[in-house]
Amino acid sequence: MTVRLSPQRVNKIIKLYFSGQPQTRIAKSVKVDQSTISLYASRFADRAREVGLLPTGKEFGVYNEVEALRSLSVELSKSSLTTEEAKEGCKIIKVFVKLGIMPEQHLTLVKVCKEISDPRFVQVAVKLSILESQTNMGYNDIILKLDDMISRLASLKTEQETTEAGLKSVNTALAQRKQDSANLEKHFDLFQQGVTQKQSELENQVAERIKETNLTIERLDKLEPLVKTLQKLGVSDDTLETYIKKHQKLDEVGIGWENFVDIVKGFKDGN
Numbered sequence: 021m022t023v024r025l026s027p028q029r030v031n032k033i034i035k036l037y038f039s040g041q042p043q044t045r046i047a048k049s050v051k052v053d054q055s056t057i058s059l060y061a062s063r064f065a066d067r068a069r070e071v072g073l074l075p076t077g078k079e080f081g082v083y084n085e086v087e088a089l090r091s092l093s094v095e096l097s098k099s100s101l102t103t104e105e106a107k108e109g110c111k112i113i114k115v116f117v118k119l120g121i122m123p124e125q126h127l128t129l130v131k132v133c134k135e136i137s138d139p140r141f142v143q144v145a146v147k148l149s150i151l152e153s154q155t156n157m158g159y160n161d162i163i164l165k166l167d168d169m170i171s172r173l174a175s176l177k178t179e180q181e182t183t184e185a186g187l188k189s190v191n192t193a194l195a196q197r198k199q200d201s202a203n204l205e206k207h208f209d210l211f212q213q214g215v216t217q218k219q220s221e222l223e224n225q226v227a228e229r230i231k232e233t234n235l236t237i238e239r240l241d242k243l244e245p246l247v248k249t250l251q252k253l254g255v256s257d258d259t260l261e262t263y264i265k266k267h268q269k270l271d272e273v274g275i276g277w278e279n280f281v282d283i284v285k286g287f288k289d290g291n
Contacts, residue, residue, distance in 0.1 A: 025050075025052070025056070025060070027081070029050055029052075030060055030080065030081075031080060031081035031082065032049075032050055033046060033050055033052075033056075033057055033060050033061075034060065034061075034064055034080045034081070034082045034085075035081075035082055035085060036049060036050075037057070037060075037061050037064075038082055038085040038086070038089065039085075043057040043058060043061070064076060064080055067079065067080075073086055073090070074086055074087065074090070113126070116129070148162070
């Protein structure tokens with residue numbers, strides 16, 4: 021006769037079933053016979069074939085357990101592992117943990133096991149033994165010393181990189197200063213050329229002024245006797261100034277005053 025169970029008890033049976041417990045233990049826990057456990061396990065399997073595993077898991081209240089098993093199956097498939105291989109792997113991990121070897125050390129341990137078969141492994145072991153004798157340090161002390169040296173080496177490497185970066189910055193700044201200095205020298209040379217050119221122009225202008233002044237002085241020297249004579253005759257300053265300007269104009273065009281007088285006389289005489 022089939023025992024009719026409440027949904028809560030059915031849910032407990034299926035959860036215990038998915039946890040991998042034997043049916044006898046599940047029956048004892050739920051307080052039913054083993055055939056009842058087998059019956060509900062078969063019902064779950066039949067329903068899963070009808071509507072699918074996930075909907076059946078939701079219906080029986082073990083959706084999370086079914087989803088976890090599905091995810092595990094996907095991971096095993098991705099890793100190309102069978103269920104048996106996964107079981108054996110779990111056993112090995114449990115043994116490692118009991119020996120105090122944490123999961124992050126497993127790959128290192130496997131590498132060491134591979135290296136044991138290498139003939140050089142024995143040579144390394146002998147060298148380690150000699151090193152222990154020479155330094156009076158045990159394996160753990162040597163490893164700690166090596167770790168300290170590696171740490172210091174990393175620190176020195178960081179300092180070196182910082183120094184190199186600072187040196188690179190200084191070299192860049194120095195190159196910029198050299199470029200700025202070259203630009204200043206170039207501008208100074210251009211300025212000096214400009215000053216030399218201006219100086220030459222000023223010297224030419226001064227020379228022209230001196231030349232003009234000397235010519236003016238020469239003209240005044242020539243005119244001085246005539247000016248004095250005209251002043252004695254009572255000629256006004258305005259008239260004298262006009263006379264001097266006209267005389268200068270004639271000199272500029274290359275006609276002396278005497279030549280001008282001769283021209284005017286000739287014009288009057290009809291020549």
